[in-house]
Amino acid sequence: MIxxxxxxxxxxxxxxxxxxxxxxxxxxxxxxxxxxxxxxxxVTPGKGGKEVHGVPVYNTVxxxxxxxxxxxxxxFVPAAAAADAIMEEAHAGIRTIVAITEHIxxxxxxxxxxxxxxxxxxxxxxxxxxxxxxxxxxxxIMPAGLFLRxxxxxxxxxxxxxxxxxxxxTRAGIGQSTxxxxxxxxxxxxxxxxxxxxFGNDPQTKAVVLIGEVGGNLEEEGAKYTDVPxxxxxxxxxxxxxxxxxHAGAIVEGGEGDARSKITRLRKLGVPVASxxxxxxxxxxxxxxxxx
Amino acid sequence: MKxxxxxxxxxxxxxxIPVPAGFLIRSADELIPHxxxxxxxxxxxxxxxxxxxxxxxxxxxAGKADGTKLAQELFKKQIKGLPVxxxxxxxxxxxxxxxxxxxxxxxxxxxxxxxxxxxxxVGIEITAKEHPEAIRKVIANPLMQDIPPFMIRELIGTAPxxxxxxxxxxxxxxxxxxxxxxxxxxxxxxxxxxxAADAKLIIDDxxxxxxxxxxxxxxxxxxxxxxKFGFSYIELDGTIGVIGNGAGLTMSTLDLIxxxxxxxxxxxDVGGGAExxxxxxxxxxxxxxxSVKVIVVNLxxxxxxxxxxxxxxxxxxxxxxxxxxxxxxxxxxxxxxxxAKGYEMLDxxxxxxxxxxxxxx
Numbered sequence: 001m002i003x004x005x006x007x008x009x010x011x012x013x014x015x016x017x018x019x020x021x022x023x024x025x026x027x028x029x030x031x032x033x034x035x036x037x038x039x040x041x042x043v044t045p046g047k048g049g050k051e052v053h054g055v056p057v058y059n060t061v062x063x064x065x066x067x068x069x070x071x072x073x074x075x076f077v078p079a080a081a082a083a084d085a086i087m088e089e090a091h092a093g094i095r096t097i098v099a100i101t102e103h104i105x106x107x108x109x110x111x112x113x114x115x116x117x118x119x120x121x122x123x124x125x126x127x128x129x130x131x132x133x134x135x136x137x138x139x140x141i142m143p144a145g146l147f148l149r150x151x152x153x154x155x156x157x158x159x160x161x162x163x164x165x166x167x168x169x170t171r172a173g174i175g176q177s178t179x180x181x182x183x184x185x186x187x188x189x190x191x192x193x194x195x196x197x198x199f200g201n202d203p204q205t206k207a208v209v210l211i212g213e214v215g216g217n218l219e220e221e222g223a224k225y226t227d228v229p230x231x232x233x234x235x236x237x238x239x240x241x242x243x244x245x246x247h248a249g250a251i252v253e254g255g256e257g258d259a260r261s262k263i264t265r266l267r268k269l270g271v272p273v274a275s276x277x278x279x280x281x282x283x284x285x286x287x288x289x290x291x292x
Numbered sequence: 293m294k295x296x297x298x299x300x301x302x303x304x305x306x307x308x309i310p311v312p313a314g315f316l317i318r319s320a321d322e323l324i325p326h327x328x329x330x331x332x333x334x335x336x337x338x339x340x341x342x343x344x345x346x347x348x349x350x351x352x353x354a355g356k357a358d359g360t361k362l363a364q365e366l367f368k369k370q371i372k373g374l375p376v377x378x379x380x381x382x383x384x385x386x387x388x389x390x391x392x393x394x395x396x397x398x399x400x401x402x403x404x405x406x407x408x409x410x411x412x413x414v415g416i417e418i419t420a421k422e423h424p425e426a427i428r429k430v431i432a433n434p435l436m437q438d439i440p441p442f443m444i445r446e447l448i449g450t451a452p453x454x455x456x457x458x459x460x461x462x463x464x465x466x467x468x469x470x471x472x473x474x475x476x477x478x479x480x481x482x483x484x485x486x487x488a489a490d491a492k493l494i495i496d497d498x499x500x501x502x503x504x505x506x507x508x509x510x511x512x513x514x515x516x517x518x519x520k521f522g523f524s525y526i527e528l529d530g531t532i533g534v535i536g537n538g539a540g541l542t543m544s545t546l547d548l549i550x551x552x553x554x555x556x557x558x559x560x561d562v563g564g565g566a567e568x569x570x571x572x573x574x575x576x577x578x579x580x581x582x583s584v585k586v587i588v589v590n591l592x593x594x595x596x597x598x599x600x601x602x603x604x605x606x607x608x609x610x611x612x613x614x615x616x617x618x619x620x621x622x623x624x625x626x627x628x629x630x631x632a633k634g635y636e637m638l639d640x641x642x643x644x645x646x647x648x649x650x651x652x653x
Contacts, residue, residue, distance in 0.1 A: 079498065080502075103498045104498065105470050105496050105498045105499035105502070106397055106470070106472060106496050106498070106499075107434070107467060107470050107496065107499070109402075110397065110402060110403060110404070110434040111434045111435055113402050114402070114403065114433060114434050114435050115435060118435075156540065157540065158538060158539060158540020158541065158543075159538045159540065159541075160536070160537055160538030160540060160541035160592050161538060161540030161541040161543075161544050162540070163592055164541055164544070164592055164641070167592075167619070184539055184540070186397060186399050186472075187397060187399060187402045188402070189402075191400075211540070213539075213540055213543060214543075215399075216399040216400075217399075217400075218399065218400065221400065233544075235540050235543040235544045235547060236543045236546075236547065237547045237550065238528075238543075238546045238547050238549070238550045238556065239543065239546075240526075240528065243526050244497075244524075244526075245524075245526065245539055245542075245543050245559065246524035246526075246538075246539025246540075246542055246543065246559070246561040247539040247540070248497070248498065249399070250539055250543065259547075275551060276544075276547070276548055276551055276642065277544060277641070278640065278641075278642050
């Protein structure tokens with residue numbers, strides 16, 4: 001698994017909001033199920049001293065860090081405050097930051113990511129469902145019931161499409177090492193390149209399912225620099241140019257980033273590309289057969 | 293959202309970048325008081341929200357004698373189907389050289405990317421293809437307020453030094469106005485100094501509020517209505533309506549329609565939290581499109597309540613057939629409610645899409 005395990009102490013920023021409170025409950029239910037530490041502290045400015053599902057809430061990240069051993073954070077704060085939350089966590093020394101928040105202006109994201117990089121920490125997202133390593137840890141909003149522990153990594157720019165693919169894999173008896181939703185925005189912290197590198201160094205991960213979509217060229221770039229065997233699927237073959245397909249980053253611009261050219265480039269790199277999600281489990285099986 | 297040329301030029305001018313003397317007119321008569329200031333030769337530019345307006349007849353060269361008549365004609369024209377409501381009348385520049393300057397968001401490095409070339413003007417796309425080495429690139433650190441002198445030197449090479457401050461001013465505009473693209477093409481030298489002869493600014497849709505824009509002009513009426521409910525909505529030209537939750541799943545549903553030989557009429561992502569009322573509005577919105585013969589609803593998620601979704605679909609009560617794939621909590625209740633009202637609910641997205649394509653054929 002990558003980006004954390006059972007021993008990871010997680011902080012939730014925006015702990016007392018509707019989303020934060022709801023997902024602290026789910027994350028800690030999962031932690032109890034697998035015997036992990038889960039969410040150990042929450043932060044909401046001005047709400048210090050409260051508790052959410054038994055988790056103590058602090059006014060600042062630094063205060064929470066003084067009382068707890070924390071190495072990862074999940075952000076649920078509104079878009080206007082989210083970039084600041086990323087920087088606060090990076091500044092306090094948290095090394096893995098998952099930003100769930102959608103609709104953060106790109107300029108804010110660029111600054112926050114540049115700052116986090118200076119502090120040496122990895123940002124997953126924004127506009128993402130987070131990550132889940134079955135049997136280890138859940139950081140974010142993925143529905144844990146669909147997952148099965150195993151040795152296939154999954155990386156995706158999408159939320160529900162990831163659940164669809166994970167559901168297909170689990171039904172086919174193919175377990176997952178870590179499932180990472182990297183986010184649907186044009187500017188995100190950890191890209192396909194970074195996550196594939198992590199999977200490449202992870203002994204548990206034997207193959208990766210890469211779920212891409214229109215916009216940018218980071219699916220191909222990621223596949224270029226890894227030797228982990230990959231099966232991929234690219235959404236948006238029917239996307240018209242210059243339209244944002246639901247995700248801010250899912251856009252074919254200036255004739256670039258369209259699904260067909262991505263698929264062609266991936267196939268050129270020797271990566272098999274599924275034409276629909278339901279084909280993925282069979283292709284993963286073929287990949288393992290070919291290698292054994 | 294793309295700003296109109298005169299809006300973009302106002303922004304540049306406020307930032308200290310010289311633009312040609314110009315006047316915005318909403319009727320041909322409004323041109324008359326400005327004729328003296330515009331001089332013997334000027335340009336009439338239709339302010340329409342569409343690209344390629346020059347080739348479509350939206351830009352006319354005019355003079356004192358024929359200016360008003362030409363403006364009248366331009367106001368009667370349609371540029372790529374759009375009526376001309378505003379014209380920018382602008383002094384003609386005595387151009388010595390045309391440069392290209394732009395700042396965009398670089399997705400790979402996750403930082404602003406500045407592009408400059410000495411071969412600016414209308415041929416920029418050709419230059420990019422045939423002489424990519426002529427386009428100089430610098431990646432800036434978004435945490436810096438200014439572009440340092442060494443980066444400016446790398447960009448402009450032997451081009452006139454006056455361009456340096458323009459790059460810095462455009463960078464400020466890029467950051468302060470939440471631009472995804474800030475472009476000056478051409479940036480021109482004249483005997484009177486340097487000018488932004490044309491300008492393009494695209495503002496981040498997620499920052500429109502804080503930049504003081506109330507509506508996103510790039511959206512159609514139905515897209516704008518969808519935005520009110522927090523849906524992402526896109527119009528296409530087929531016969532199958534598509535409702536999904538999450539952009540990736542909805543896009544994938546669209547693709548699957550193509551895979552089975554059908555054509556999607558639209559794309560509606562209801563986003564998080566599919567409560568009955570939101571689902572009802574989504575189904576009604578998609579059902580209101582005349583070309584939609586059948587609707588596919590594909591909703592998946594651990595926290596989606598299927599009974600809520602079923603309630604919404606039933607409450608929408610639209611004449612078209614609705615085929616549903618639902619996975620989440622309270623699945624059995626949702627299924628029972630739907631089948632009691634004669635709606636078809638299938639288990640996988642392949643099945644619902646295949647069924648819809650058959651019905652639309």
